[in-house]
Amino acid sequence: MTDGTVDGMAAPLLRVRGLAKHYPVRRGLFGRAAGSVRAVHDVSFDLAAGETLGLVGESGCGKTTTGRAVLRLIEPTAGQVTFDGADVRALGARDLRKLRRHMQLVFQDPFSSLNPRMTVGATVREGLTIHRLAEGAAADRRVRELLDEVGLRPEYAARYPHEFSGGQRQRVGIARALAVEPKLIVCDEPVSALDVSVQAQVVNLLVDLQRRRGLSYLFIAHDLSVVEHMADRVAVMYLGKIVELATSRALYAEPLMPYTQALLSAIPVARPGARRQRIVLQGDVPSPANPPTGCVFHPRCFHPAKDAACARLDPPLEEKAPGHWAACLKQAPTAVDWAAQQAAGGTRPPERFLPVLGTAPVATGAAS
Amino acid sequence: MPIPARLPPAAPAAYTTAVPPALSVQDLRTYFHTAAGVARSVDGVSFDVDAGETLGVVGESGCGKSVTALSILRLIRPPGRIEAGSQILFEGQDLLALPERELRRVRGNRVAMIFQEPMTALNPVFTVGDQIAEVPRVHERAGRRQAWDRAVAMLEAVGIPDPARRAREYPHQLSGGMRQRVMIAMALVMNPAVVIADEPTTALDVTIQAQVLELLADMQRRLGTALVLITHDLGVVAEVARRVVVMYAGEVVETATVAELFSTPQHPYTEGLLAAIPRLGERRETLATIPGSVPPATAWPAGCRFRDRCPYAWERCAEEHPPLYEIAPAGDGAGRRARCHLAAEPARRAGRHLPLAAAR
Numbered sequence: 001m002t003d004g005t006v007d008g009m010a011a012p013l014l015r016v017r018g019l020a021k022h023y024p025v026r027r028g029l030f031g032r033a034a035g036s037v038r039a040v041h042d043v044s045f046d047l048a049a050g051e052t053l054g055l056v057g058e059s060g061c062g063k064t065t066t067g068r069a070v071l072r073l074i075e076p077t078a079g080q081v082t083f084d085g086a087d088v089r090a091l092g093a094r095d096l097r098k099l100r101r102h103m104q105l106v107f108q109d110p111f112s113s114l115n116p117r118m119t120v121g122a123t124v125r126e127g128l129t130i131h132r133l134a135e136g137a138a139a140d141r142r143v144r145e146l147l148d149e150v151g152l153r154p155e156y157a158a159r160y161p162h163e164f165s166g167g168q169r170q171r172v173g174i175a176r177a178l179a180v181e182p183k184l185i186v187c188d189e190p191v192s193a194l195d196v197s198v199q200a201q202v203v204n205l206l207v208d209l210q211r212r213r214g215l216s217y218l219f220i221a222h223d224l225s226v227v228e229h230m231a232d233r234v235a236v237m238y239l240g241k242i243v244e245l246a247t248s249r250a251l252y253a254e255p256l257m258p259y260t261q262a263l264l265s266a267i268p269v270a271r272p273g274a275r276r277q278r279i280v281l282q283g284d285v286p287s288p289a290n291p292p293t294g295c296v297f298h299p300r301c302f303h304p305a306k307d308a309a310c311a312r313l314d315p316p317l318e319e320k321a322p323g324h325w326a327a328c329l330k331q332a333p334t335a336v337d338w339a340a341q342q343a344a345g346g347t348r349p350p351e352r353f354l355p356v357l358g359t360a361p362v363a364t365g366a367a368s
Numbered sequence: 369m370p371i372p373a374r375l376p377p378a379a380p381a382a383y384t385t386a387v388p389p390a391l392s393v394q395d396l397r398t399y400f401h402t403a404a405g406v407a408r409s410v411d412g413v414s415f416d417v418d419a420g421e422t423l424g425v426v427g428e429s430g431c432g433k434s435v436t437a438l439s440i441l442r443l444i445r446p447p448g449r450i451e452a453g454s455q456i457l458f459e460g461q462d463l464l465a466l467p468e469r470e471l472r473r474v475r476g477n478r479v480a481m482i483f484q485e486p487m488t489a490l491n492p493v494f495t496v497g498d499q500i501a502e503v504p505r506v507h508e509r510a511g512r513r514q515a516w517d518r519a520v521a522m523l524e525a526v527g528i529p530d531p532a533r534r535a536r537e538y539p540h541q542l543s544g545g546m547r548q549r550v551m552i553a554m555a556l557v558m559n560p561a562v563v564i565a566d567e568p569t570t571a572l573d574v575t576i577q578a579q580v581l582e583l584l585a586d587m588q589r590r591l592g593t594a595l596v597l598i599t600h601d602l603g604v605v606a607e608v609a610r611r612v613v614v615m616y617a618g619e620v621v622e623t624a625t626v627a628e629l630f631s632t633p634q635h636p637y638t639e640g641l642l643a644a645i646p647r648l649g650e651r652r653e654t655l656a657t658i659p660g661s662v663p664p665a666t667a668w669p670a671g672c673r674f675r676d677r678c679p680y681a682w683e684r685c686a687e688e689h690p691p692l693y694e695i696a697p698a699g700d701g702a703g704r705r706a707r708c709h710l711a712a713e714p715a716r717r718a719g720r721h722l723p724l725a726a727a728r
Binding site: 224228 | 428429543545546573574575576577578579581582600601602603604605606607608626627630640641642644645646647648649651652654655656657658659661
């Protein structure tokens with residue numbers, strides 16, 4: 001993926017290359033750096049105009065950090081972020097603020113992400129004022145239009161956040177993001193805090209807005225069923241890295257990384273009697289302050305060909321099938337050839353390891 | 369120490385046709401008397417749990433499911449109050465009528481609880497071993513050494529590696545999944561007849577949730593415990609429970625076996641809920657939604673509480689509060705019920721329309 005073209009995308013709206021965010025761990029009286037937590041490590045992806053890229057993974061995998069580092073709400077440690085042709089990391093404060101108009105964020109918690117002392121009208125209007133998009137009566141009219149667009153009554157502009165339910169507050173958050181007419185919205189778990197019935201309303205609204213306005217979404221979520229519904233392509237993160245990236249259809253039908261297979265099989269499905277084989281991963285996710293050597297997933301991996309090479313060699317994210325990227329030495333084809341794997345202590349050659357179904361992966365240790 | 373196997377209770381010869389439920393909640397009303405008015409959070413809830421079964425209680429925020437759980441063990445604090453007339457029948461006595469002293473012999477011993485957030489439910493200044501050992505020390509006056517050994521054995525039984533070392537650790541030293549295992553160990557150490565688990569896996573990641581659900585099912589099989597699983601996640605219910613109680617606005621609106629509930633939901637709320645969840649492998653253009661939101665507990669509407677959000681509602685729904693209609697006779701103890709007038713007028717199902725709440 002370092003060659004810069006993914007899916008033949010000539011000029012994506014957002015291009016991220018080798019993004020990293022490391023936090024120093026300080027110890028002792030003088031706070032000497034005694035190592036670092038690799039929250040995000042070498043993350044690369046493209047996002048086309050009008051596309052939704054899902055970013056999934058469990059807590060601590062770095063998905064939120066990635067979303068914020070892209071917007072430079074967190075300053076990345078390394079890597080390149082190109083948005084609409086501009087090198088985001090090279091921008092000064094002034095230019096960055098101008099660019100932010102085109103990249104917005106919708107937060108997870110609609111209870112803490114709205115200022116309780118501002119009416120929702122003032123909240124939505126703030127962006128218009130800062131970016132000098134409208135003022136006076138024109139701004140009032142725009143606020144009413146925006147509220148209407150997200151499914152709230154225009155007269156709600158005079159109310160305060162506490163007068164709204166969670167779903168309504170999330171709509172306000174979306175209206176605030178839309179006010180500045182962005183091209184990209186980073187949605188950080190936008191429906192996780194909502195009840196099922198309300199969640200569906202907000203998901204439908206986001207899909208609808210995308211169609212009407214041609215928005216791109218970086219959709220961060222831990223709920224894989226919601227992501228399947230929303231995303232064109234999905235990136236799976238584990239311990240700060242993207243371990244698999246594919247179209248939504250391919251990822252759910254034919255996950256190549258053992259981790260993705262386990263993740264999909266672990267989701268409880270609201271379909272009683274649909275017995276399926278479940279991969280229950282043993283143990284917890286290792287600490288990002290002390291990540292495993294080689295493949296980050298190898299201590300919990302159940303791929304039948306897992307061997308000593310997995311513990312030593314860092315698997316590159318490579319294209320295993322057209323448009324389907326995965327970081328796994330044992331999933332053929334791989335540039336880390338068999339001779340190199342043997343040199344690192346490998347005893348089992350790479351092999352195709354496919355689950356029967358996206359949600360019904362093969363049992364663990366079927367072959368050994 | 370091995371987990372003692374619970375023998376199925378020997379049914380008295382004369383009563384073999386009707387085994388009494390392990391726990392019976394009858395007309396439970398828990399109201400919060402606040403300055404803003406009386407919040408009728410739980411408003412006449414009844415259900416039974418049979419010995420050894422898993423009963424799912426589902427509903428969205430504010431439906432009263434957690435308050436129901438807390439009420440069973442009388443863990444409601446003022447301004448909350450369990451109203452007169454409510455009954456929680458367990459082993460031949462009404463838990464709500466017991467003096468506090470006697471209730472303490474039941475709570476954590478015969479009926480135990482697992483909370484959602486293990487970080488707040490565990491005491492941060494005691495080791496997890498001490499916290500588990502405290503339970504048999506209190507309930508059985510077990511000796512220090514013996515109680516400790518049981519705690520370590522329980523930690524091993526819930527799948528914590530190196531239990532003797534982990535028992536000496538504090539909650540903050542454990543991961544979220546391990547803390548929830550500790551909670552389960554604490555709940556099961558006395559081998560209770562009934563365990564109430566309030567969103568036991570909601571705070572956990574999906575792969576850890578799978579571990580914990582598997583553990584709960586396994587422990588339940590081995591110990592024959594009745595499990596009341598309270599959750600908002602219909603996926604969890606579909607995989608774990610045998611029977612389901614659906615709650616809405618402080619009331620039970622539907623009871624059914626899991627298979628029945630998912631194949632032929634009777635209450636429009638259940639129907640809407642099932643249509644609204646995105647399911648893996650079933651991508652749809654748009655998700656069905658339930659318009660509007662749950663009304664506040666201080667002002668339940670008269671008539672049917674779901675009326676404004678319901679695509680079938682008609683005049684009767686505004687005038688008459690629907691009873692819990694019996695849909696199918698109680699066969700194997702799984703009586704099917706729904707709190708909807710459609711049970712009396714099934715032809716109304718043809719009259720689907722835009723709910724009142726959709727016309728904002």
